Every structure is written in structure tokens, then in C-alpha cells.
Amino acid sequence: MFFYVAFIASGSLGGFIAATQLIGALANPSRASQVADIVKGLGIDIGAVSIFAFLYFRENKAKNAQEARLSREESLSNLRLRVDEKKIIPVSSLRGIARLVICAGPASFVTESFKRSLPFTEGLIDRGVLVVPFVTDGNSASFEFEESNEELDKRRKRLWQLAPVYITEWSEWLTEQKKLAGVSSESPVYLSLRLDGRVRGSGVGYPPWNALVAQLPPVKGIWTGLLDGMDGRVL
Template sequence: MFFYLAFIASGSLGGLIATSQLIGALANPARAAEVPEIVKGLGIDVAAVAVFAFLYSRDSKASNAQIARLTREENLSNLKIRVSDRKIIPLNSFRGIARLVILSGPGSFIAESFKLSEPFTEMLLDRGVLVVPFATDGEFPTFEFDESEDMTLMTSKRKRLWQLLPFDISEWSKWIDEQKSLANVSSESPVYMSLRLDGRVRGSGVGYPPWNAFVAQLPPVKGMWSGLLDGMDGRV
């Protein structure tokens, strides 16, 4: 962007010089033969200024958008989460540890998302996924776990997948409402947001989270690929 400004300044200076030369040539019939060459040079200068001004403007907007995105993600990372109704920690504590999926909607939306995730429980945990459900209507559902002896292991995994809860509801509500407003999404619409291992937003959408897509797209966090693909969960 520094070089864009330098080229704009150079082109503008060249344009001013060419303009003064053109005025002098037009005022002096003896220099009429120079006019086409001067006009050509002036056109090049004007075109150069226009091109580099466009490039500067484009990169400046992209930079501002990136800064705004990072600011929103940093604000998200500072929101608090309650772990299993005991420990309260900031969301950024999960960077490099878990891929959080944030759900926001009425209690019925949370309950249905819970049911839809059941077939993918083990595979989601293998990929480091943990869910943060936020009930916008204050009607948080009671999750029903199968406590039978033969389902002990699966129930333990289900509880682990759904062990996180938002803390300081007003801050969470404020942040989510801001994101909906920026995305032109109705404040009443249920939404989901998935985060990468590095804490950045990987994707989001209206409606139920695509558990099957998460399983298909995300690499496991254990095994031979552990570490190598940390954070490489798709572009943001």
C-alpha cells in the first residue's frame, strides 16, 4: 500500500507537469506538433493514478474488514464459559484444544440439535468438537441421557460433547445480536457458528448445525496427523 501511494504521487506529479506542458503547447502554435505526445503522456499518468488509487482503495477496504473480523473474534474469545456447572473460563482457553460449535436459538432448537448430534457423537469428539448451546428464550432444555448400563460409555461421551454452557448471558446475547445484524439475519433466527482449533470462526449458518459435514471435513485431533493439521480447518 506504501508503493501504491508512491505511484499515485508520482503519477499525479507527472500529470501536473504534462498538464502545464499541454497548456503551454496549446498557447504556442510553434509547439503544436508536441500536443499529441503530451496528451499521450498525460493519459498514461491519469490511467496510472486511477489504477493505483483503485488498488489502494481495494486493499484498504480488505484490511479494514480483516481488522473488524479479528476484533469481533477477539471479543468472542473473551466471552466466558461454564464447564460442567463448575469452572468458569474464557472461550480463548480452548484454543489449540477444541473446535467449538456455538448454537444460538430457542430451547426447542437446542433440544433438536442435541438429538440430531447423537449419531455423530463419537466422531465429533474424535475431531475435538465441543458444543456451546445458548438458549435465546431462556428456556434451556433438559438433556435426556440414556443411563442404562450398556450405554454408560456413550452417555459419558454425550455429556462431554455437551458439557459447556455460556456464562454472563447478557454479553453473549450482545455479541450474537451484533453478528446477526452484520449478516442481515433476523434476530429471531436460530444460528450456529463453528470455530477452528486456533479460535477463529470457520463457518456459520442459519438453522441446525451440519454435524455430518463437520465429521466429513474436520481432521481428527489424535493420531499421526495430530499437530500437523492443527488449526487447518478451512479458510475463515
């Protein structure tokens, strides 16, 4: 960006000098033969300034977007979650441990999201997924377990065991995300995080449980190592 500014300044200076020369040539008939070359040089200067100005503003826009994203992710990392009756942790504590999927909407939406996740429970758990059900309408979501398979029900409860704490802070964060994404404040949404805590996917509607199972690598075995957490590009 420093070089872009330098090139813009250089091109602007060259354009100013060329414009001055053009005015002088137009005012002096004896220099009429120089007009074409001066105009050509002026055009090159204007073109260079335009290109580098475009590159500068594009780079600046990307920098601002990155800073905003990092700020949002930092705010998210400081939000609190209840693990059980005695334990409350910040989201950042789960970096490198779990891939969070935040499911935010009215109680009916969260309940339906829970039902849709049931066929994919084992695959989601194997990939380190934990769900944060954030009910936004003040009602209670219904999580009903069949109790027919004790081990499977235990895994389902583990998948949905987290709960947001300090709802006002969560609401403010979610409102800001929707505003920046141009999403209606009433729309139910989901956000999925990578193992490193950065947002890898989001959308309006139900989380794509089948896609998460298909795309995410297991958290054990040959996938454990240097590139842990680098599962998908950052939004």
C-alpha cells in the same frame, strides 16, 4: 500500501504537469504537434493513478476486514463458559484443546440441533468438537438422553456440557456478528471454530454435523503435531 500512495502521488504529479503542458500546447498553435504525445502521457498518468488508487482501497478494505475479524475473535475469546457447577473458563482456555461449535437460537432450535447431532456423537468427540448451546429466547432447551448405552450417553453429555455465562455479553457479541454479516437478529445461527480458536465456518440454520465429521481430522494419532488447529481457512 506505502508504495501505492507513493505511486499515486507520483502519477498525480505527472498528470498535473501533463495537464499544464496540454493547456499550453492548446493555447499555442506552434505546439499543436505535441498535443497527441502530451495527451498520451496524461492518459498514462490518469490510468496509473486509477489502478494504484484501486489497489490501495482494496488493500485498505482487506486490512480493515482483518482488523475487524481479529477484534471479533478477541472478544469471543474473552467470553465465559461454564464447564460444570464449580468451573468457569474463558473461551480462550480451549484453544488447542477443542473445536467449539456455537449453536445460537431459540430453545426449539437448540433442542433440534441436539437431536440432529446424536448420530454423529462419536465422530464429533473424536474430532475434539464441543458444543456451546446459546438459547436466545429465555426458555430452556431439552437434552434427553436414552440411557440405553451408558458410554455413548456419557460422550453425548460431554459434547453438550458447556454453557454460556454472562448472557448479556454473549448476546452483545452475537448481535454484532449478525449485524456485520447482514443476518437478521431473529435468525438462528451456528459458528464453528478451529482448534486455534479462529472462526472457520458459520451460517444460518442448523450446524452441518455430517460435514464437520467429514472435514475435520481427528485430534489424535497422525494428525497431532505442528499444524494442529490449521483445519480450514479463516472467515
